[in-house]
Amino acid sequence: MKIVVTGGAGFIGANLCKELSRLPEVSHILVLDDLSSGSLANLRDTRVDFVQGSILDRSLLGEVMRGADAAVHLAARPSVAMSVDDPEGSHDVNASGTLRVLEACRAVGAYAVTASSCSVYGDSAENPKHEGLPTRPVSPYGAGKLAAEAYTLSYAASFNMRTLALRFFNVYGPFQPADHAYAAVIPAFIDAALRGDPLRIYGDGLQTRDFTFAETVVSVLIDAVMREVTSDTPVNVAHGVQVSLLELARELGQVMDRPLEVRHAPPRKGDIRDSRASCERLRRLFPDIAPVSLDVGLQRTVSWFEQPMVAGSGRSQ
Numbered sequence: 001m002k003i004v005v006t007g008g009a010g011f012i013g014a015n016l017c018k019e020l021s022r023l024p025e026v027s028h029i030l031v032l033d034d035l036s037s038g039s040l041a042n043l044r045d046t047r048v049d050f051v052q053g054s055i056l057d058r059s060l061l062g063e064v065m066r067g068a069d070a071a072v073h074l075a076a077r078p079s080v081a082m083s084v085d086d087p088e089g090s091h092d093v094n095a096s097g098t099l100r101v102l103e104a105c106r107a108v109g110a111y112a113v114t115a116s117s118c119s120v121y122g123d124s125a126e127n128p129k130h131e132g133l134p135t136r137p138v139s140p141y142g143a144g145k146l147a148a149e150a151y152t153l154s155y156a157a158s159f160n161m162r163t164l165a166l167r168f169f170n171v172y173g174p175f176q177p178a179d180h181a182y183a184a185v186i187p188a189f190i191d192a193a194l195r196g197d198p199l200r201i202y203g204d205g206l207q208t209r210d211f212t213f214a215e216t217v218v219s220v221l222i223d224a225v226m227r228e229v230t231s232d233t234p235v236n237v238a239h240g241v242q243v244s245l246l247e248l249a250r251e252l253g254q255v256m257d258r259p260l261e262v263r264h265a266p267p268r269k270g271d272i273r274d275s276r277a278s279c280e281r282l283r284r285l286f287p288d289i290a291p292v293s294l295d296v297g298l299q300r301t302v303s304w305f306e307q308p309m310v311a312g313s314g315r316s317q
């Protein structure tokens with residue numbers, strides 16, 4: 001079985017490729033990545049064939065998809081802030097890029113699973129967020145992801161393709177970088193704790209998130225590809241666990257076996273207050289997937305950050 005992973009050198013992609021490399025039924029894993037935010041070093045423990053290039057390159061996409069049974073489409077400009085700075089660039093990769101990947105899948109009859117995001121819900125106060133809620137993206141990133149999932153579903157309806165659009169919530173785990181201004185909260189907390197710095201919380205810390213360990217996301221992606229799971233609506237990927245940032249800091253302190261100092265900074269504009277997923281659809285489609293709990297996921301993430309290779313490189317990859 002040949003699987004193409006776009007954006008495979010990034011955080012979620014690297015976790016996926018590592019796991020795919022262990023599966024004997026997967027004979028060929030091909031990663032297409034332009035390395036704009038990913039790194040080749042993330043793929044060192046895998047058996048992937050790596051092609052450096054953009055999903056916007058039609059002929060390259062055609063080549064990499066030749067003979068493919070499935071594509072896991074993760075390549076994106078994943079930052080809300082970057083999308084505000086450069087909306088067209090974000091649209092090109094996240095929306096038009098997805099369309100190109102779907103076209104390349106269609107040409108070879110491959111199954112396609114694409115990564116959307118909880119950002120499509122915007123700042124709706126309703127929780128849990130179920131897939132039937134109106135979508136109201138408040139950033140070009142969210143709008144691009146909404147277009148990406150709409151194209152994914154429309155290709156199933158128009159061309160009888162087998163597709164799945166997954167809305168990831170806050171994913172964390174190994175390979176997630178901590179060294180940039182918009183780092184996700186868990187790597188930022190772990191990085192600060194390992195340096196002995198206080199954990200910075202924007203606002204009162206009572207804002208909540210639904211964190212999903214990367215291993216859980218990878219299990220969903222692999223199960224999706226192996227069974228060619230489809231849905232004519234998008235599917236949330238999270239398990240409905242609401243954790244405030246203050247609780248997260250306490251949990252991390254327990255995992256690291258010491259209390260961690262928290263320092264509050266003014267709230268950030270545009271930050272969503274509460275985000276919790278409804279996971280009924282996910283459980284129905286993926287009944288065998290049990291999520292990794294927050295304490296176990298944090299332990300594994302901290303262990304990864306403590307590896308000399310990661311710590312020695314300033315925890316960047």
Ligand code: NAD
Pocket residue numbers: 006007008009010011012013032033034035036037038039053054055056073074075076077078093097115116117118167168169170171172
């Ligand atoms: P990431 O930045 O680590 O990975 C994205 C990868 O895509 C990178 O390796 C990057 O180099 C590559 N890429 C970017 N533009 C490309 C292009 N034009 N052609 C080829 N490759 C390109 O991000 P991630 O966190 O691993 O996210 C993976 C996917 O999941 C993205 O689609 C993202 O929008 C989505 N997502 C992630 C989260 C999360 O919590 N991490 C939440 C919601 C959605």
